[in-house]
Amino acid sequence: MKLKLAWKNLWRNRRRTLITVASVFFALFFSIVMNGYMDGMWGQMIANTLKTQSGHIEIHGTDWWDDKTVDNFMTMDSLAIQELRSLSNVENVSPRIETFALASFGNVSKGVALVAVSPSQENAKSKLSSRVIEGKYLAESDNGVLIGAGLAKYLKVSVGDTLAFIGQGYQGSSAAGLFPVHGILQLAITEMDNSLVYATLPAIQTFIDMPDGYSGILITLKDDRSLDETMETINSTLHSKDYEVMNWHFTMKRLLQTAESDKAFSKFVLFILYVIVGFGILGTVIMLTNERKREFRMLVSLGMQRGRLVATLCLELLIMSLLSVVSGIAIALPLVFYFHSHPIQITGEMAEMFNDLGMEAVIPFSVEPKIFVTQVVIVIILTAIAAIYPIRKIKILKLTEQ
């Protein structure tokens, strides 16, 4: 009976109910799509960065993070590296050296960022070879280098020329070496294009006089969900105080913060939207309550407890919000699932940049259940707040007023 009465009452003012339901539906739908897009975009960005640029887990020498000098580099023998590769959740283990040096050609010099990697592994990770516009990619035990096109222009070097490098070696020694330019890279990020030099690990280890020396080891995982367990396994595998193991929540703090502040704006827009919709619900509820005051009085006079009356009214409002929620999800769900499996293609400059970083230029929508649950909870809370008005009115309703 309660349900029947609530349902019938809901359609007393059909147009008003429909307008209210539609406004909540719209807010909910818009929020789900917007959140699906934003979370999906940043999720993709972070996942790509983890896969192609950094890693889920980084291993460094204990002091390296705070003071990134050659003296704080770590050493690890190939057996230990092999052991890391054999861990179950580990996808890629990429030891590398990142340091600075002064590169000279003729009478031009420039400070450069020197990155030493395993060429084949780096290619697997970020498709670096596709960025070579002149010359050729590095071989495994090459002692040549690849340099950014901007840098090449600045130093006026071309493929086949030899660069002189001066830098800091291990334990205070100074490092010096000659490296032939094997290829020139086109890198989308100008800063990188103007200063980046790729070399092989053996070449740079010799340069800094530190066999088995690395600035760090990047590890990507198959499944980020068992990040903590894998961290522990790695820690116990290494069992050494010489290493520091960090996960990406720490190493990519800045990117995460950027993501949060970008999402914050869309959250603010949605917040405003929900405030408007909340007032819409409240308006409907206030009108509905005042229209029915005499009827409420009659019902309590006849012997309906105020609590039961409140329950019937709340049921009516609940049905109203469920109608919006169910229809909103029913329409939004297929849409976000579609854009989850058929991601939006990015075009233009943004797409170029994605490609350069070895990322696919697409934005798949996020279908995290959290997104849906949050919107539903918001709508229910808004309705609950609006319900305070009639609850209060019914509680203080006088039976003898005419």
Place this chain on the structure above:
Amino acid sequence: MRIIETKNLVKVYTGSTVEVRAVDSVDLVIEQGEFTAIVGPSGSGKTTLLNMVGGLDQPTSGEIIVDNVDITQLNQKQLVDFRLKNIGFVFQSYNLIPVLTAAENVSFIMELQGRVKSEIDTRTKEILSDVGLGDRLTSRPFQLSGGQQQRVAVARAMASRPKFIIADEPTANLDSKTTEKLLDMMLELNEKENITFLFSTHDQRVVNKARRVIVLEDGRIVSDERK
């Protein structure tokens, strides 16, 4: 058998300047099966008296005893329950739930009382045909005339066989022909089911139908006659 007894019932409204004794020292005894009209000019205290007897309003002083219980001692929730179980109400207007059919309006109170469905259905049909609306079970209030709506209201009040029915000017919004019809029907039900009616009016034709007439003036009973 005594259904209602009031002892020295007083209701005082205190305004900013004047004090109104809307009901003044009323001693009243209503017996089972009586068909009583409370009459008096506007402002004589009819509504106030009926509201107190019906447990809708608290007296300033005095007792209202129904079934050995002084209902002035009950709290809000107990009063609601008391009304549900013991009293049928017919109001002047806004009597029915607009979204429910005639039958649903009648069943509603019995459902609140927690009666079984089969009993409710039988009784609803019986009482609605008693008031001459056996063919309007599924009509909604807006599809019924004012007189028909009041008949549904009477049927609803009667349906659960309350100890008594209170009706505050039930015919105030009806024309004279409909008024007579409603009163005849109430009388019939009063005789058939021996249910006690206590109603107010200032319509002489309604007064003529009553078996007992109580006249109020300035909140006091000035005459009380049984026919």
